[in-house]
C-alpha cells in the first residue's frame with residue numbers, strides 16, 4: 001500500500017483526500033491554511049505542518065495547488081528537494097506544458113520520478129470518483145500508477161510529460177469559450193424579449209448544443225454564482241496559460257483574447273471567487 005503526501009487541500013484537494021481515505025489509503029496532508037485540514041484530520045488523515053515533513057513520510061507526492069508558482073514553492077524548496085530522491089511526484093494542478101516540463105526536470109535532477117495528471121471534472125466528479133485523469137508519463141510509470149489513479153476516476157495515458165497538461169489547457173479553453181459564447185446569446189435573447197425556454201428548445205435540438213449550457217443556465221438566469229466548484233479566477237488563470245502557449249506557437253488567439261477580457265471584467269465585479277458562470281454578469285451587466 002502506498003503512503004501519499006497530499007499537498008493542497010482546497011476545493012478539489014480536500015474531497016480527493018477524502019476519496020483516498022475512504023479507500024483505506026494512508027495520507028499525510030499539508031495545506032498552507034491549516035484550518036482547511038481539520039475535516040481531513042477527523043477523517044483519519046495525518047497532518048503535516050510543513051510540506052517537506054509530509055513528503056518525508058510518503059512514497060508518492062500529489063500536488064493539487066493553484067498554479068506552478070505554488071507547486072515550485074512547496075515541492076522545489078531546498079528542504080523539499082532533499083526528500084524527493086526515490087519518490088514519485090504526481091502533479092495534478094492545472095499548469096502549462098512548459099511549467100510541467102521544468103518541474104519534471106527539477107524533480108528528476110534530484111532523483112525523483114514525475115508524472116503529470118491534470119483532471120477534467122469538478123467537485124461532484126471527485127466525490128463520485130468520475131474525474132477524467134489525463135496522464136503525461138512513460139508507459140512504465142503509467143502501468144505502475146494507473147490503478148492508484150483509478151481512485152479518482154479514469155486515467156488515460158496521453159504521452160510523455162506535457163501531453164496531458166496541453167490536453168487539459170485545450171479543454172479549459174473550450175470551457176471559457178463555450179461559456180462566453182452561450183452567455184452572449186442568452187443575454188441577447190433576454191434583452192430582445194425572446195422567451196429563454198423557447199430559445200433553449202431550439203438550441204437543444206441543434207448541433208450547436210453543448211450540455212454545459214444547461215448546467216450553467218439557471219445560475220445565469222438567477223444571477224446566483226455562489227458555491228463555486230470552479231472559480232472565475234482559476235478559469236482566467238487557465239485562459240492566460242493557454243493564450244501564452246498558443247500565441248508562442250503561432251496560433252491566432254484573438255477570439256480567446258476577447259474571452260479573457262470578459263473574465264477580467266467579471267473579476268473586477270468582485271466575482272473572482274464566484275462560479276465561472278458569473279462571466280454572464282460581465283457580458284450582461286445590470287443597468
Ligand SMILES: NC(=O)c1ccc[n+]([C@@H]2O[C@H](COP(=O)([O-])OP(=O)(O)OC[C@H]3O[C@@H](n4cnc5c(N)ncnc54)[C@H](OP(=O)(O)O)[C@@H]3O)[C@@H](O)[C@H]2O)c1
Nearest residue numbers: 008009010011012013032033065066070093094122229230
Ligand atoms: N475547482 C475545479 O473544478 C477544478 C477542476 C479541475 C482542475 N482544477 C485545478 O486544480 C487546482 C486546484 O484547484 P482548486 O479548485 O482546488 O483551487 P483552490 O480551492 O483555490 O485551492 C488552491 C490550493 O492551492 C494552495 N495554494 C495556492 N497558492 C499557494 C502558495 N503560494 N503556497 C502554498 N499553497 C498555495 C491553496 O492553499 P490555501 O488553502 O492556503 O489558500 C489551496 O490549497 C488548480 O490548478 C485548478 O485550476 C480545478
